[in-house]
Amino acid sequence: xxxxxxxxxxxxxxxxxxxxxxxxxxxxxxxxxxxxxxxxxxxxxxxxxxxxxxxxxxxxxxxxxxxxxxxxxx
Numbered sequence: 001x002x003x004x005x006x007x008x009x010x011x012x013x014x015x016x017x018x019x020x021x022x023x024x025x026x027x028x029x030x031x032x033x034x035x036x037x038x039x040x041x042x043x044x045x046x047x048x049x050x051x052x053x054x055x056x057x058x059x060x061x062x063x064x065x066x067x068x069x070x071x072x073x074x
Contacts, residue, residue, distance in 0.1 A: 003031035004051040005063070007043045019043075021061030022051055038063050 006020045025031035032048045039045070056062065056069045 001025065001027075001031075002051045002053055002056075003028060003048050004055070005031060005035040005045055006047045007035065007039055007045050009042055010044050011042075021063050022056055022065075022067075023063040024065050034064055 001024070003023050003025055004020055005023055008019055021035070023031045023034050025034055028048050028050075032045050035045050035048070056067060058067070058069050058071060060067055060069065
């Protein structure tokens with residue numbers, strides 16, 4: 001499954017827009033663990049939600065897989 005994880009700086013009182021990324025994992029708790037292992041120690045995970053591959057854009061951060069999304073004009 002794909003999950004979207006949000007994080008913030010530990011010294012910041014609230015979430016700041018843009019601090020999120022996608023992770024492939026077997027479960028929500030596994031996704032949280034993977035993101036925590038990859039974040040700088042100054043940050044903490046605030047939320048993990050289920051996501052879908054179509055939500056990933058070229059600008060998206062992908063934690064443990066390559067971002068191969070691209071835009072196309074029809």
